[in-house]
Amino acid sequence: MTLRLESLRLLYPDGDRDLVALDDAALTVEAGELVAVTGPSGSGKSSLLAVAGLLVTPASGTVRIAGQDVSARSPAARDRVRRERIGFVFQQSNLLASLTALDQLMLVGTMVGRPREDRAHELLDRVGLTGKEHRRPHQLSGGERQRVGVARALMGDPAVLLVDEPTSALDRERGRQVMTLLREITKESATATVVVTHDVEHLDLADKTVTMRDGRTSKPLADHDLLPARKAPADHPPRP
Ligand SMILES: Nc1ncnc2c1ncn2[C@@H]1O[C@H](COP(=O)(O)OP(=O)(O)OP(=O)(O)O)[C@@H](O)[C@H]1O
Numbered sequence: 001m002t003l004r005l006e007s008l009r010l011l012y013p014d015g016d017r018d019l020v021a022l023d024d025a026a027l028t029v030e031a032g033e034l035v036a037v038t039g040p041s042g043s044g045k046s047s048l049l050a051v052a053g054l055l056v057t058p059a060s061g062t063v064r065i066a067g068q069d070v071s072a073r074s075p076a077a078r079d080r081v082r083r084e085r086i087g088f089v090f091q092q093s094n095l096l097a098s099l100t101a102l103d104q105l106m107l108v109g110t111m112v113g114r115p116r117e118d119r120a121h122e123l124l125d126r127v128g129l130t131g132k133e134h135r136r137p138h139q140l141s142g143g144e145r146q147r148v149g150v151a152r153a154l155m156g157d158p159a160v161l162l163v164d165e166p167t168s169a170l171d172r173e174r175g176r177q178v179m180t181l182l183r184e185i186t187k188e189s190a191t192a193t194v195v196v197t198h199d200v201e202h203l204d205l206a207d208k209t210v211t212m213r214d215g216r217t218s219k220p221l222a223d224h225d226l227l228p229a230r231k232a233p234a235d236h237p238p239r240p
Pocket residue numbers: 012013019020021039040041042043044045046047048
Protein backbone atom coordinates (compact mmCIF):
# COMPACT_ATOMS: atom_id res chain seq x y z
CA MET A 1 0.00 0.00 0.00
CA THR A 2 1.19 3.49 -0.77
CA LEU A 3 1.78 6.06 1.97
CA ARG A 4 1.14 9.57 0.76
CA LEU A 5 1.68 12.70 2.82
CA GLU A 6 0.26 15.83 1.19
CA SER A 7 0.74 19.52 2.00
CA LEU A 8 1.34 18.92 5.69
CA ARG A 9 1.43 21.89 7.99
CA LEU A 10 2.13 21.35 11.68
CA LEU A 11 2.28 24.10 14.27
CA TYR A 12 3.49 24.01 17.85
CA PRO A 13 2.45 26.80 20.21
CA ASP A 14 5.52 28.90 21.01
CA GLY A 15 4.80 31.78 23.38
CA ASP A 16 2.38 34.16 21.71
CA ARG A 17 2.98 32.81 18.21
CA ASP A 18 3.22 29.40 16.56
CA LEU A 19 6.33 27.56 15.55
CA VAL A 20 5.98 26.04 12.10
CA ALA A 21 7.35 22.47 12.38
CA LEU A 22 6.02 21.31 8.98
CA ASP A 23 5.43 23.69 6.12
CA ASP A 24 3.78 22.21 3.03
CA ALA A 25 5.69 18.96 3.57
CA ALA A 26 4.97 16.09 1.18
CA LEU A 27 6.16 12.54 0.69
CA THR A 28 5.05 9.52 -1.32
CA VAL A 29 6.29 6.06 -0.47
CA GLU A 30 5.22 3.11 -2.57
CA ALA A 31 4.83 -0.44 -1.25
CA GLY A 32 8.25 -2.10 -1.24
CA GLU A 33 10.07 1.24 -1.23
CA LEU A 34 12.44 2.56 1.43
CA VAL A 35 12.63 6.34 1.61
CA ALA A 36 15.25 8.00 3.80
CA VAL A 37 14.43 11.38 5.35
CA THR A 38 17.44 13.39 6.33
CA GLY A 39 18.18 17.01 7.24
CA PRO A 40 19.57 19.19 10.02
CA SER A 41 18.44 19.05 13.64
CA GLY A 42 15.10 20.79 14.08
CA SER A 43 14.20 20.59 10.38
CA GLY A 44 11.03 18.57 11.08
CA LYS A 45 12.01 14.93 10.51
CA SER A 46 10.51 13.57 13.75
CA SER A 47 7.45 15.76 13.24
CA LEU A 48 6.94 14.25 9.79
CA LEU A 49 7.19 10.74 11.24
CA ALA A 50 4.78 11.60 14.08
CA VAL A 51 2.19 12.91 11.61
CA ALA A 52 2.68 9.92 9.28
CA GLY A 53 2.18 7.61 12.27
CA LEU A 54 -1.04 9.41 13.24
CA LEU A 55 0.48 10.32 16.61
CA VAL A 56 0.03 14.03 15.92
CA THR A 57 -2.71 15.74 13.92
CA PRO A 58 -1.52 18.37 11.45
CA ALA A 59 -3.14 21.81 11.17
CA SER A 60 -3.75 21.00 7.51
CA GLY A 61 -2.81 18.44 4.90
CA THR A 62 -3.55 14.75 4.60
CA VAL A 63 -2.06 11.36 5.37
CA ARG A 64 -3.25 8.72 2.92
CA ILE A 65 -2.71 4.98 3.18
CA ALA A 66 -3.81 3.08 0.08
CA GLY A 67 -5.50 6.24 -1.13
CA GLN A 68 -7.67 6.71 1.95
CA ASP A 69 -7.37 9.84 4.02
CA VAL A 70 -6.70 8.39 7.47
CA SER A 71 -5.70 11.69 9.11
CA ALA A 72 -9.27 12.99 9.06
CA ARG A 73 -10.75 10.11 11.05
CA SER A 74 -11.86 10.05 14.68
CA PRO A 75 -9.20 9.39 17.35
CA ALA A 76 -10.53 5.82 17.84
CA ALA A 77 -10.39 5.11 14.10
CA ARG A 78 -6.88 6.54 13.88
CA ASP A 79 -5.81 4.29 16.80
CA ARG A 80 -7.13 1.33 14.85
CA VAL A 81 -5.29 2.30 11.66
CA ARG A 82 -2.12 2.76 13.71
CA ARG A 83 -2.50 -0.68 15.30
CA GLU A 84 -3.44 -2.50 12.11
CA ARG A 85 -1.41 -0.74 9.43
CA ILE A 86 1.60 0.96 10.97
CA GLY A 87 4.77 -0.42 12.56
CA PHE A 88 7.22 1.76 14.48
CA VAL A 89 10.92 1.22 15.11
CA PHE A 90 12.42 3.68 17.57
CA GLN A 91 15.87 5.16 18.01
CA GLN A 92 16.80 3.20 21.14
CA SER A 93 14.63 0.18 20.30
CA ASN A 94 12.47 1.01 23.37
CA LEU A 95 12.24 -2.58 24.57
CA LEU A 96 10.69 -3.37 27.93
CA ALA A 97 13.53 -4.26 30.29
CA SER A 98 11.80 -7.21 31.97
CA LEU A 99 10.59 -9.01 28.85
CA THR A 100 12.45 -11.56 26.73
CA ALA A 101 12.84 -10.96 23.00
CA LEU A 102 10.03 -13.42 22.33
CA ASP A 103 7.72 -11.76 24.85
CA GLN A 104 8.36 -8.30 23.34
CA LEU A 105 6.90 -9.65 20.11
CA MET A 106 4.08 -11.56 21.80
CA LEU A 107 2.98 -8.42 23.64
CA VAL A 108 2.56 -6.57 20.35
CA GLY A 109 0.93 -9.66 18.83
CA THR A 110 -1.63 -9.60 21.64
CA MET A 111 -2.24 -5.88 21.16
CA VAL A 112 -2.96 -6.34 17.45
CA GLY A 113 -5.10 -9.43 18.09
CA ARG A 114 -2.60 -11.87 16.58
CA PRO A 115 -0.60 -13.46 19.45
CA ARG A 116 1.01 -16.09 17.21
CA GLU A 117 4.11 -17.60 18.74
CA ASP A 118 5.10 -19.34 15.49
CA ARG A 119 5.09 -15.95 13.73
CA ALA A 120 7.18 -14.41 16.54
CA HIS A 121 9.76 -17.21 16.18
CA GLU A 122 9.75 -16.81 12.41
CA LEU A 123 10.40 -13.05 12.69
CA LEU A 124 13.14 -13.44 15.30
CA ASP A 125 14.75 -15.99 13.00
CA ARG A 126 14.41 -13.56 10.09
CA VAL A 127 16.34 -10.87 11.98
CA GLY A 128 19.05 -13.37 12.96
CA LEU A 129 18.13 -13.93 16.61
CA THR A 130 17.41 -17.65 16.69
CA GLY A 131 18.79 -19.02 19.96
CA LYS A 132 18.42 -15.64 21.69
CA GLU A 133 14.62 -15.58 21.93
CA HIS A 134 14.64 -15.88 25.71
CA ARG A 135 17.15 -13.13 26.40
CA ARG A 136 16.16 -9.86 28.00
CA PRO A 137 17.33 -6.55 26.49
CA HIS A 138 20.37 -6.21 28.81
CA GLN A 139 21.58 -9.61 27.56
CA LEU A 140 21.59 -8.42 23.95
CA SER A 141 23.93 -6.08 22.05
CA GLY A 142 22.71 -2.71 20.79
CA GLY A 143 22.38 -4.06 17.24
CA GLU A 144 20.50 -7.13 18.48
CA ARG A 145 18.12 -4.95 20.48
CA GLN A 146 17.47 -2.88 17.39
CA ARG A 147 16.77 -6.07 15.42
CA VAL A 148 14.24 -7.17 18.09
CA GLY A 149 12.65 -3.75 17.57
CA VAL A 150 12.40 -4.40 13.82
CA ALA A 151 10.90 -7.88 14.35
CA ARG A 152 8.44 -6.45 16.90
CA ALA A 153 7.27 -3.79 14.46
CA LEU A 154 6.46 -6.54 11.96
CA MET A 155 4.25 -8.57 14.33
CA GLY A 156 1.16 -6.68 13.15
CA ASP A 157 2.06 -7.18 9.44
CA PRO A 158 2.14 -3.42 8.89
CA ALA A 159 1.70 -1.83 5.47
CA VAL A 160 3.71 1.20 6.63
CA LEU A 161 6.96 0.99 8.57
CA LEU A 162 8.18 4.16 10.30
CA VAL A 163 11.71 4.11 11.60
CA ASP A 164 13.34 6.84 13.70
CA GLU A 165 17.16 7.06 13.68
CA PRO A 166 17.75 3.28 13.74
CA THR A 167 21.53 3.55 13.55
CA SER A 168 22.27 6.43 15.90
CA ALA A 169 23.23 4.22 18.87
CA LEU A 170 25.22 1.75 16.77
CA ASP A 171 28.72 1.61 15.34
CA ARG A 172 29.14 1.89 11.60
CA GLU A 173 29.06 -1.82 10.80
CA ARG A 174 26.08 -2.63 13.04
CA GLY A 175 24.30 0.43 11.73
CA ARG A 176 24.76 -0.79 8.19
CA GLN A 177 23.49 -4.27 9.12
CA VAL A 178 20.31 -2.76 10.56
CA MET A 179 19.78 -0.55 7.48
CA THR A 180 20.39 -3.54 5.19
CA LEU A 181 17.87 -5.56 7.20
CA LEU A 182 15.30 -2.75 6.88
CA ARG A 183 15.85 -2.64 3.14
CA GLU A 184 15.43 -6.41 2.80
CA ILE A 185 12.31 -6.46 4.98
CA THR A 186 10.83 -3.60 2.94
CA LYS A 187 11.25 -5.61 -0.26
CA GLU A 188 10.10 -8.95 1.22
CA SER A 189 7.08 -7.59 3.08
CA ALA A 190 6.25 -4.84 0.56
CA THR A 191 6.04 -2.22 3.31
CA ALA A 192 6.13 1.49 2.54
CA THR A 193 9.11 2.32 4.75
CA VAL A 194 10.26 5.74 5.96
CA VAL A 195 13.60 5.91 7.76
CA VAL A 196 14.59 9.15 9.45
CA THR A 197 18.36 9.28 9.67
CA HIS A 198 21.26 11.65 10.26
CA ASP A 199 23.51 8.96 8.94
CA VAL A 200 24.32 9.92 5.35
CA GLU A 201 26.64 6.94 5.08
CA HIS A 202 23.82 4.50 4.49
CA LEU A 203 21.70 6.56 2.11
CA ASP A 204 22.76 4.30 -0.76
CA LEU A 205 20.49 1.64 0.80
CA ALA A 206 17.44 3.87 0.35
CA ASP A 207 15.44 3.90 -2.86
CA LYS A 208 14.97 7.64 -2.50
CA THR A 209 16.17 10.34 -0.15
CA VAL A 210 14.25 13.40 0.92
CA THR A 211 16.02 16.25 2.68
CA MET A 212 14.13 18.46 5.11
CA ARG A 213 14.85 22.09 5.85
CA ASP A 214 12.72 24.41 7.98
CA GLY A 215 9.78 22.01 7.87
CA ARG A 216 9.85 21.63 4.10
CA THR A 217 10.63 18.49 2.14
CA SER A 218 12.89 18.49 -0.91
CA LYS A 219 12.06 16.79 -4.15
CA PRO A 220 13.01 13.11 -3.65
CA LEU A 221 16.41 12.12 -4.97
CA ALA A 222 17.15 8.58 -6.09
CA ASP A 223 20.30 6.83 -5.00
CA HIS A 224 22.00 7.44 -8.37
CA ASP A 225 21.33 11.19 -8.13
CA LEU A 226 23.14 11.30 -4.80
CA LEU A 227 25.95 8.90 -5.44
CA PRO A 228 26.58 8.62 -9.18
CA ALA A 229 30.06 7.19 -8.72
CA ARG A 230 28.83 4.20 -6.74
CA LYS A 231 26.41 2.86 -9.32
CA ALA A 232 27.59 -0.07 -11.39
CA PRO A 233 28.10 1.01 -15.01
CA ALA A 234 25.70 -1.73 -16.15
CA ASP A 235 22.86 0.13 -14.39
CA HIS A 236 23.46 3.14 -16.59
CA PRO A 237 24.41 2.08 -20.08
CA PRO A 238 25.78 5.01 -22.05
CA ARG A 239 23.16 6.75 -24.14
CA PRO A 240 23.66 6.33 -27.86
N1 LIG B 1 6.46 19.12 21.31
C1 LIG B 1 6.98 20.21 20.76
N2 LIG B 1 6.60 21.45 21.19
C2 LIG B 1 7.10 22.56 20.62
N3 LIG B 1 7.99 22.56 19.60
C3 LIG B 1 8.41 21.38 19.15
C4 LIG B 1 7.94 20.13 19.69
N4 LIG B 1 8.53 19.12 19.03
C5 LIG B 1 9.34 19.68 18.11
N5 LIG B 1 9.28 21.03 18.18
C6 LIG B 1 9.98 21.98 17.30
O1 LIG B 1 9.59 21.69 15.95
C7 LIG B 1 10.70 21.82 15.06
C8 LIG B 1 10.90 20.48 14.34
O2 LIG B 1 11.32 19.52 15.31
P1 LIG B 1 11.60 18.00 14.95
O3 LIG B 1 11.79 17.26 16.24
O4 LIG B 1 10.55 17.51 14.04
O5 LIG B 1 12.98 18.11 14.16
P2 LIG B 1 14.04 16.98 13.75
O6 LIG B 1 14.45 17.29 12.36
O7 LIG B 1 13.45 15.64 14.01
O8 LIG B 1 15.23 17.26 14.75
P3 LIG B 1 16.34 16.25 15.35
O9 LIG B 1 17.16 15.80 14.18
O10 LIG B 1 17.12 17.14 16.29
O11 LIG B 1 15.63 15.14 16.05
C9 LIG B 1 11.88 22.24 15.92
O12 LIG B 1 12.00 23.64 15.82
C10 LIG B 1 11.49 21.83 17.32
O13 LIG B 1 12.11 22.68 18.27
